[in-house]
Amino acid sequence: MITLAGMSHLTAPLDVRERVAIDAEALPGVLQRATEAFGAATIINTCNRLELYLSGIHEPEAALGFLATELGVDRDVMQRHFRVAYGADAVRHLYAVASGIDSMVIGETEVLGQVRAAFSATVAAGSDSAMLSRLFHTAIRTGRRARNETAIGERSISASSIAAQQARELFPDLARASVLVVGAGEAGRLAAEAIVAYGATRVTVANRTFERAEALAEALSGTAIPFAGAVEALRSADIVIAASGAPDALFEDAAVAEATTHRDGQPLLIIDIGVPRDFHSTVRDVPGVSYHDLDDLQEIASRNTEARASEVAAVQAIVDQETSRFTEWWSQLQIVPTISAITDRAEDVRRAELAKTMRRLKISDQDRAHVEELADVLTRALVKQILHAPIATLRERGDRDTYLDTARTLFRLDEPVEDA
Numbered sequence: 390m391i392t393l394a395g396m397s398h399l400t401a402p403l404d405v406r407e408r409v410a411i412d413a414e415a416l417p418g419v420l421q422r423a424t425e426a427f428g429a430a431t432i433i434n435t436c437n438r439l440e441l442y443l444s445g446i447h448e449p450e451a452a453l454g455f456l457a458t459e460l461g462v463d464r465d466v467m468q469r470h471f472r473v474a475y476g477a478d479a480v481r482h483l484y485a486v487a488s489g490i491d492s493m494v495i496g497e498t499e500v501l502g503q504v505r506a507a508f509s510a511t512v513a514a515g516s517d518s519a520m521l522s523r524l525f526h527t528a529i530r531t532g533r534r535a536r537n538e539t540a541i542g543e544r545s546i547s548a549s550s551i552a553a554q555q556a557r558e559l560f561p562d563l564a565r566a567s568v569l570v571v572g573a574g575e576a577g578r579l580a581a582e583a584i585v586a587y588g589a590t591r592v593t594v595a596n597r598t599f600e601r602a603e604a605l606a607e608a609l610s611g612t613a614i615p616f617a618g619a620v621e622a623l624r625s626a627d628i629v630i631a632a633s634g635a636p637d638a639l640f641e642d643a644a645v646a647e648a649t650t651h652r653d654g655q656p657l658l659i660i661d662i663g664v665p666r667d668f669h670s671t672v673r674d675v676p677g678v679s680y681h682d683l684d685d686l687q688e689i690a691s692r693n694t695e696a697r698a699s700e701v702a703a704v705q706a707i708v709d710q711e712t713s714r715f716t717e718w719w720s721q722l723q724i725v726p727t728i729s730a731i732t733d734r735a736e737d738v739r740r741a742e743l744a745k746t747m748r749r750l751k752i753s754d755q756d757r758a759h760v761e762e763l764a765d766v767l768t769r770a771l772v773k774q775i776l777h778a779p780i781a782t783l784r785e786r787g788d789r790d791t792y793l794d795t796a797r798t799l800f801r802l803d804e805p806v807e808d809a
Contacts, residue, residue, distance in 0.1 A: 390719050391524060393479035394452035394471060395433070395440030398493050401470035409439050409460045419459050420514035426455055429518030431511040431525060433486070435503050437493055442483065444520040449473040477716050480524065484708040487532035489541055496541040496697045501532040524715070531711040538707065541700040544693035548576070548686045551693075552660040553583035555681060556628050559658050563588040569626035570594045570609075571619050571639065573601040576662050577632035578608075584628065585609050593626070595619040597633070623648035629659045631667035639667045642675055649677045662686070721784075727793055728780055730802045735772045743768055 398406065411419055411434045423430035429444040441456060453467040474482055485491040487504045508525035511517045536542040545551045560566040568589050570581045573596040581592060592611030595618060596602035602613040614622060620640060623629065626648075633639060645668070649657055654677070661668045661682045673680035747761055779796065786792050797803055 390446065390476045391479040391520065392427075392443040392445065392447045392452055393440060393474045393482060394443075394449070394456060395438060396470045396472065397438035397440070397491070399491070400472060405466065405470050406436065406439070408466075409456075409462060410434065410436070411439065411460070416510060417514045420511060420516040422459070423455065424514075424516035426451075429521050430516050431507055431521050433503060433507040435500075438486070440483075440486075442479070442521060442524065444518045446475060477712055480715050481708060481712045483524065483528045484531040484711055485705075487528040488535035488704050488708055489532070490535075490701050490704050490708070494546055495694065495701065496536075496543075496546075498536075498542055501529065501536075504532065505529055523718070527711060527715055531708060534707050534711070535704045539700045539703040541697055541704050544696050546690050546693050546697070547579075548662055548683065548690070549579035549583040551686045551689050552580040552630065552662065552681070553587045555660065555679075555689075556584050556589070556658060557587050559656055559679060560627060564590050566591065566627040567625055568592045568611075568628045568630065569619070569622050570605070570611075571629065571631045571667060572596060572633035572663060573598070573605040574632055574634060577630055578605055580630045580632070580660060580662060581605070581609055584630070589628070593622055595622065597635075620644050620648075623657075624651045627655065627658065629657070629661075631659065631661045632663040633667050634663060635667060636665060638665070638669050640669075640672070642669055642672050645672050645678060646675050649675065652677065660686075723793060724783055727796055727802070728783060731776060731780065731796065731800050734800055734802060735776055739768050739772050 396405070396409070401409075411432065416432065416434060420430055420432060423432070423441065423443070427443045427445065427447055431442045433440045433442075439456075441452060443452065452473060453464070453471055456471065457464050457467050482491070483504070487501055489496040489498070489500055492500050504525065508517070508521070508529075511521065511525075545554045556566070556568075557563060563584065566589055568581065568584055568591060570577050570592060573594060581594075585592065590610070592606065592609045594602045594606040594609070594611055594613050595616050596605070596613075597616045599613065599615060602616075605611075606613040623640070623645065631639070645657070645659075657678050659668060659672065659678060659680045661680065664683065666682055668680065668682075670680075670682065672678055743761075743764055746764070747757065750757065750760065752760065783792060783796055
């Protein structure tokens, strides 16, 4: 049915994952060579996992050997960090990945897009098959079910997302809020992008290097100001994202208190994610100020992680249910040829015996046609009744190889039909 060979953050450290990552430009060629070797293949290639899915059952040595050659790594690396799974285990694993419960961050949303992109790349490379198509389409459906029917994707976990969430809670209409970003590094950029994604449109950026402030402001459709103007800009800001990287605090409590006197009672939200911090922790005591530093955000993240973890069992139930549906579909695919073979064999025997019987009858041609018509109806009905119970049993229990093998043996389906 399905063979999976791969590794993830659960089986390999970062330095190994870096070594085996496949360049995006090289991926189509790898997929095509995998298709030549195995018939059809899909590869999920992200910073946290590299997984090869193949149609059919293939020996571990073949799958891992192919990857070792393509990745240019020793076989011992493959043996230590890569795992091989088959059938329902492989299906269940992919569904868990798509649902976000096999991720480094439980419930992450990006992984579902990565699963979808992996199969899109497969189709583009011409390395898909009916089996892989159904597998990945049902994996995407499972991932959507997990997020729609449970809270696995709720409650932000990253600092930037939590910062945006805090902003939206304090200012439900972010389009009317003024955002001051102090520091144009990665931390400030990610938090600012998250808040803009939630609807903020009035963004001002201050950075020690004005050119970097301009670049970030342009990306956020905002305005850049000189770094020296950051304290003055506090007066008109509703939300401050501070991540300057300065060695000492940039904003004194007194300056913040003075800025709040210009706000007509409106709250001031300060997200201080700089290391060291850009504000003194005592700023949280200033009236009208809502202050969060990295420790505060991490505490929220921990609570959110616990809340997501409590949903894992519910998601696993969905994964198990969808895995059963897939294996049932696969079983039916296996059963259909056997049922067709049984009915074909029975029909061949019926026709042969009917012809033999008609040759023995000493009746006129006119009577022969009538008798043959009646005999045809009778024998068809008899065969149908006789086969009804065996075929019904196969449909109910044909997922077990024993039943399929027994049926083929009992009806001698793999032996040639004897001439009548």
